[in-house]
Amino acid sequence: MQLANPSVKISPDEEEQILQTIEMFEVIAEANPHDCESLEILKDAYQRVGKTDDAFAVARRLAQAFEHVNDHPSALAEYQSLLKTHPDHPEILRAIDTIEKNLRTQHAVSPSKESPHGNLVAKVAIDLSFENAVADIGTLMTTASTLQATHKSPHFPSDSSTENSLALGEDGNDALAKILSQHRFVAEEVVQSALERVLKKNQELPPNTLASSLIDEISRRGAYETDYLLSGILDRCKFAYAPLEQYEIDRAIVKMLPEHLTIGRLIVPFDIMSRTIMIAMANPFDAAGKDAAQLLLDYNIQWHLAAPSAIYRVLNETYRIEK
Secondary structure: OOOOOOOOOOOOOHHHHHHHHHHHHHHHHHHHHOHHHHHHHHHHHHOOOOOOOHHHHHHHHHHHHHHHHHHHHHHHHHHHHHHOOOOOOOOHHHHHHHHHHHHHHHHOOOOOOHHHHOOOOOOOOOOOHHHHHHHHOOOOOHHHHHHHHHHHHOOOOOOOOOHHHHHHOOOOHHHHHHHHHOOOOOHHHHHHHHHHHHHHHHHOOOOOOOOOOHHHHHHHHHHHHHHHHHHHHHOOOOEOOOOHHOOOHHHHHEEEEEEEHHHOOOOEEEEEEOOOOEEOOOOOHHHHHHHHHHHHHHOEEEEOOOOOOHHHHHHHHHHHHOO
16 A cells, blocks of 8 residues: 555545554554654655644654654754644744754764764664574664665575575574563473474475464464464564454565565565555564565565464465465
8 A cells, every 4th residue: 555645535445544554553653752664654644544633743743753863854854844834833943943053063063973864764672581592683663774784684695696595594483482482471392392393394395385384383283372472472572563354455565575585484565655665474583584575675664463364364365375
């Protein structure tokens, strides 16, 4: 669902999906008030459905978030844009005056100082309480620039093709298994048994066959509800949940990633808003898959956890593959 000109009339179905996206990103922005990308998505969404007052309020929050991450040029541009519809707004005028004074002071003190514009994206770090097993999980939001700035990923060698590199990368199931067992969501013997089955299935995966999910395997074999497992993961990491069953997903968006990522890694693009693409994963600890997706897409990426059954349904509808 690509947001275009706000003046273009949208269908009732499109409006309903945008309203669902607004609801989801309001929760994300409330939890992470300095997440500039989520606020930009919210602003665009409100504009698209004609909620100008809400769009204005979010734009002010966005300007303040830019200030918080020291991206003063972007904050200034956002405030100046707000003046077009509210030319005499006293708080906006004061904010612009303050930023301009700060920028002049910075320039006078250190004219060669590097611009803070590189801090545009407010990243939300994964906050987990145990050590090295999930150190590479990544962030809720990544961009091509932030990925490239982190030199070479140990999961994604630069001297191989994308597909071959993926074959060498960990799929994150070991880290997910450690989460579930260490935090006692699932009995360790159940986790290890399910992990062995999933690793064996995915290593011997025939072409055009959906990968197996550790969450799905535990749920089917270990008498644990999927919702219980997903809730436990969400409690331990700052990931958004994507209710894919509520989305009418364009197959063309899913196919923006190659099949060895969608079918082989259960990584599903499901929506586009502004400069951000939203991607659902069955395993948020698949760092290699996330690296590969970012290298292939010229978008900022908002990562989401989704129920494996919902991901299977989307992939089945896209590729006509039965699980």
